Amino acid sequence: MKKLGIGLMVVLLTAGIALAGQTGAMLTKESIIEKIQKDRVLRVGMSTFVPWAMKDKTGKLVGYEIDVAKKLAADMGVTVEFVPTAWSGIIPALLTGKFDVIIGGMGITPERNLKVNFTMPYEFSGMSMVAHKNKAAGFSKLEDFNKQGVTIAVRMGTTAEAAAKRFMPKAQFKLFENESQALQELNLGRVHAVVSSAPMPAFHALKFPNKLFVPLEENFTKEPIGFALRKGDYDALNFFNNWILVNQASGWLKQRQSYWFETKDWEHLVQ
Amino acid sequence: MFNKPSYKLTLVDAAAMALVIAAISFFWNRMGTTLAYDWHWEAMPQYFFFRNDEGHLVPNILIKGFFTTVKISFWAMGVAMVLGTVSGIMGARGSGFQRFISRVYVESIRNIPSLVLLILFYYFVSSQFLDLLGLDTLLRLQSATVKKAVSLVWAGPGQINAFFSAVIALGLYEGAYISEIVRGGIQGLPRGQWEAAHSIGLPGINTFRLVILPQAFRRTAFPLAGQFISTIKDSAIVSVISIQELTFQGLELMAATFFTFEIWITVTLMYFFLTFPLSQLISYLEKRSAPV
Numbered sequence: 227m228k229k230l231g232i233g234l235m236v237v238l239l240t241a242g243i244a245l246a247g248q249t250g251a252m253l254t255k256e257s258i259i260e261k262i263q264k265d266r267v268l269r270v271g272m273s274t275f276v277p278w279a280m281k282d283k284t285g286k287l288v289g290y291e292i293d294v295a296k297k298l299a300a301d302m303g304v305t306v307e308f309v310p311t312a313w314s315g316i317i318p319a320l321l322t323g324k325f326d327v328i329i330g331g332m333g334i335t336p337e338r339n340l341k342v343n344f345t346m347p348y349e350f351s352g353m354s355m356v357a358h359k360n361k362a363a364g365f366s367k368l369e370d371f372n373k374q375g376v377t378i379a380v381r382m383g384t385t386a387e388a389a390a391k392r393f394m395p396k397a398q399f400k401l402f403e404n405e406s407q408a409l410q411e412l413n414l415g416r417v418h419a420v421v422s423s424a425p426m427p428a429f430h431a432l433k434f435p436n437k438l439f440v441p442l443e444e445n446f447t448k449e450p451i452g453f454a455l456r457k458g459d460y461d462a463l464n465f466f467n468n469w470i471l472v473n474q475a476s477g478w479l480k481q482r483q484s485y486w487f488e489t490k491d492w493e494h495l496v497q
Numbered sequence: 498m499f500n501k502p503s504y505k506l507t508l509v510d511a512a513a514m515a516l517v518i519a520a521i522s523f524f525w526n527r528m529g530t531t532l533a534y535d536w537h538w539e540a541m542p543q544y545f546f547f548r549n550d551e552g553h554l555v556p557n558i559l560i561k562g563f564f565t566t567v568k569i570s571f572w573a574m575g576v577a578m579v580l581g582t583v584s585g586i587m588g589a590r591g592s593g594f595q596r597f598i599s600r601v602y603v604e605s606i607r608n609i610p611s612l613v614l615l616i617l618f619y620y621f622v623s624s625q626f627l628d629l630l631g632l633d634t635l636l637r638l639q640s641a642t643v644k645k646a647v648s649l650v651w652a653g654p655g656q657i658n659a660f661f662s663a664v665i666a667l668g669l670y671e672g673a674y675i676s677e678i679v680r681g682g683i684q685g686l687p688r689g690q691w692e693a694a695h696s697i698g699l700p701g702i703n704t705f706r707l708v709i710l711p712q713a714f715r716r717t718a719f720p721l722a723g724q725f726i727s728t729i730k731d732s733a734i735v736s737v738i739s740i741q742e743l744t745f746q747g748l749e750l751m752a753a754t755f756f757t758f759e760i761w762i763t764v765t766l767m768y769f770f771l772t773f774p775l776s777q778l779i780s781y782l783e784k785r786s787a788p789v
Contacts, residue, residue: 265634265637266637267654274752274753276752276753280749280752280753281558281753282753283543283547283557284547284555284557285544285557285558307654307655308655309655309739310745311739312738315616315620315737315739318620319620322620322624322628323624323628324624324659404748404751404752405752406751406752406757409755410755433755434535497537497754
């Protein structure tokens with residue numbers, strides 16, 4: 227009786243794996259460009275990152291990324307559907323077809339690129355830092371933070387985590403699923419600093435001027451940001467690349483970038 | 498509940514109360530001085546309802562998240578009831594092979610953390626079956642009325658696959674516990690019930706349908722209702738697969754506004770508002786139906 231049960235499980239598992247391989251193949255056979263045109267909807271995977279993408283007071287998504295994805299969909303003549311996804315699971319979700327493309331402020335890195343294809347960068351971001359006035363008093367260089375006994379909070383699985391660990395290998399790290407949790411830890415004075423993509427650290431320091439400050443004058447990395455899509459879809463890659471090229475040339479990307487990253491005109495939308 | 502004799506305040510009670518008050522005031526004091534937390538309770542109501550451009554009050558993300566939690570819990574409980582009842586009956590009265598299947602189901606689910614089960618299900622199983630079914634594509638082709646109706650009962654086209662994976666995974670998980678409740682309810686009946694039914698000539702299936710099940714149902718009704726409350730609480734884990742339920746909406750809102758404490762407290766109260774009346778209702782009914 228037991229042998230029969232085990233045999234049954236083996237058969238089911240094998241069928242599952244075979245099917246998994248098949249869907250993987252099916253997802254790449256047809257270009258997503260055709261699928262998007264057919265379904266008349268572009269499904270975009272993203273995650274909340276201020277001011278790249280966030281919910282406004284009425285529950286609608288706003289942000290730089292959201293503007294980019296909306297214009298992309300409008301130029302394709304389809305509607306856009308956002309799929310908010312936990313950052314740590316966003317690449318598996320893309321690979322298993324939960325959406326068509328990640329437009330989520332994703333930094334291009336060789337490790338990620340082994341799993342997904344990236345478009346050319348449509349934006350450059352850099353790592354910046356916000357620190358606690360009491361805990362990190364007098365700190366003004368990266369070397370000041372690269373010491374034992376210094377604790378830094380970052381969002382898990384981000385390029386911020388990688389950059390912080392590369393530049394400050396001696397420090398200790400606390401990893402969080404969301405940016406707000408890392409910042410809360412900083413506000414509570416339990417870590418010395420939070421590392422994240424500019425301009426969020428500077429904005430956060432402005433909000434709590436008595437408690438927090440920006441220790442470094444300039445960003446300590448420069449990172450290309452691209453759309454991520456499943457491997458093997460060169461039609462989509464070509465389309466997205468040229469869409470970025472056209473919108474860079476027309477100045478549209480630059481103009482949206484200055485609105486979201488250099489001004490705080492949008493703050494009343496959120497709070 | 499209210500007509501019990503009034504208590505006399507003893508020294509121990511007074512000490513306990515003083516401790517609780519001290520703990521609360523210590524917390525508030527730390528909030529105010531050490532953490533210097535900037536409270537923004539005035540921002541909370543707009544996340545429940547806001548006025549749209551035409552001046553109508555429209556539900557905002559917290560309310561939407563609340564109802565998604567209710568929907569997920571309801572349907573997951575439906576799935577769990579079917580799975581759990583079948584597996585429970587198999588476990589209690591089935592053949593050796595049926596009992597084996599029921600054991601495999603219950604033991605494998607009970608020994609996997611719910612979070613791991615959910616993620617496994619979402620990324621592997623549901624991509625192979627639900628996504629291939631193409632429910633979302635089918636739904637997108639329907640008229641606006643159909644879309645609205647479906648999203649009222651289940652979810653909109655963008656969420657429907659994830660919604661069903663969550664419902665099935667949560668249902669599978671809770672089903673294992675229901676299976677044990679049902680099995681216990683049937684096996685707990687005295688042997689005499691079966692023997693009496695046989696002696697008056699009832700065939701096996703009718704013994705089960707007319708004698709055993711109604712009694713087993715009475716014994717299991719309250720544990721089952723309790724499991725429903727657990728389902729509501731467990732439904733918070735589906736936030737990791739991006740179902741826009743209450744916890745997920747709370748996390749999103751925190752990421753955008755950084756009002757961490759206000760939002761966590763509000764979300765906690767909303768769950769409590771859902772589960773506390775239910776558990777009060779159950780204990781009230783339990784008391785009423787208790788044999789005197």
